[in-house]
Amino acid sequence: MKLALVQHNVVFGDPDTNYEQVEALIIEAQKNADVIVLPELWTTGYDLTRLDEISDTQGETTKHFISDLAKAYKVHIVAGSIAKQTESGMYNTMLVYGPTGDLLHEYDKAHLFRLMDEEKYLHQGDKTASFSLGTVQAAGVICYDIRFPEFIRTHMINGQQMLFVVAEWPKPRLDHWRALLLSRAIENQCFVVACNRAGSDPANAFAGHSIIIGPWGEIIAEAGEEATILYGEVNLGHVDDVRSQIPVFQDRRPTIYDVQK
Numbered sequence: 001m002k003l004a005l006v007q008h009n010v011v012f013g014d015p016d017t018n019y020e021q022v023e024a025l026i027i028e029a030q031k032n033a034d035v036i037v038l039p040e041l042w043t044t045g046y047d048l049t050r051l052d053e054i055s056d057t058q059g060e061t062t063k064h065f066i067s068d069l070a071k072a073y074k075v076h077i078v079a080g081s082i083a084k085q086t087e088s089g090m091y092n093t094m095l096v097y098g099p100t101g102d103l104l105h106e107y108d109k110a111h112l113f114r115l116m117d118e119e120k121y122l123h124q125g126d127k128t129a130s131f132s133l134g135t136v137q138a139a140g141v142i143c144y145d146i147r148f149p150e151f152i153r154t155h156m157i158n159g160q161q162m163l164f165v166v167a168e169w170p171k172p173r174l175d176h177w178r179a180l181l182l183s184r185a186i187e188n189q190c191f192v193v194a195c196n197r198a199g200s201d202p203a204n205a206f207a208g209h210s211i212i213i214g215p216w217g218e219i220i221a222e223a224g225e226e227a228t229i230l231y232g233e234v235n236l237g238h239v240d241d242v243r244s245q246i247p248v249f250q251d252r253r254p255t256i257y258d259v260q261k
């Protein structure tokens with residue numbers, strides 16, 4: 001599988017410019033990829049106080065935009081996340097499209113990040129983060145979600161081979177970003193494909209460092225801080241090799257783990 005992670009410098013509060021720039025980036029990325037990944041909140045950025053004006057009602061605008069591109073270029077697009085306005089409130093929602101333009105998956109961020117005031121403007125979701133990408137079993141989570149290993153684990157215990165992460169992860173905690181992603185890859189013996197944004201907004205500078213990690217914890221590709229498209233190729237068979245070498249999933253003792261506490 002050939003991956004392209006679009007480490008976009010999201011323009012704060014300006015969906016029209018972001019659509020224009022991301023379209024050009026997707027057209028470039030599809031030349032060398034089967035799966036394209038975008039970052040978190042790439043249409044609006046964290047312009048939370050203006051979401052009523054600039055968010056996407058039911059996600060319809062972004063859904064058409066991504067569906068058309070996925071179909072035109074016959075690629076899978078893990079379309080980061082967007083601010084989606086619904087009757088029950090605003091959500092930070094991941095969208096995943098297949099190469100025929102079909103919506104494969106929609107996931108609302110489960111853990112809201114208080115340090116960036118998300119809980120004041122957004123509702124938390126409780127849908128599953130697991131989905132299929134063609135024949136690949138995957139899960140996709142959003143930014144702060146990676147700090148909850150028990151949440152990720154529940155999405156990796158049914159043979160999932162790949163964890164997608166989309167983020168607007170701030171620069172001061174770059175070391176946490178890398179350590180958490182490496183840990184999620186090693187403990188779940190899966191590929192981690194994590195797309196962060198570049199640049200800054202009025203409140204934060206972001207870390208970039210989008211990364212592709214293998215199931216043994218090996219770094220397959222990693223970006224720097226600047227806006228870029230990060231490419232990498234993965235061999236999914238490697239997941240089974242690692243899982244048979246150290247059979248973590250067989251050796252689990254769920255009856256002695258009390259995750260309800």
Ligand SMILES: O=C(O)CCC(=O)C(=O)O
Nearest residue numbers: 113143144168169170173
């Ligand atoms: O957990 C962190 O340090 C960053 C999380 C974050 O920025 C987010 O969820 O948007």
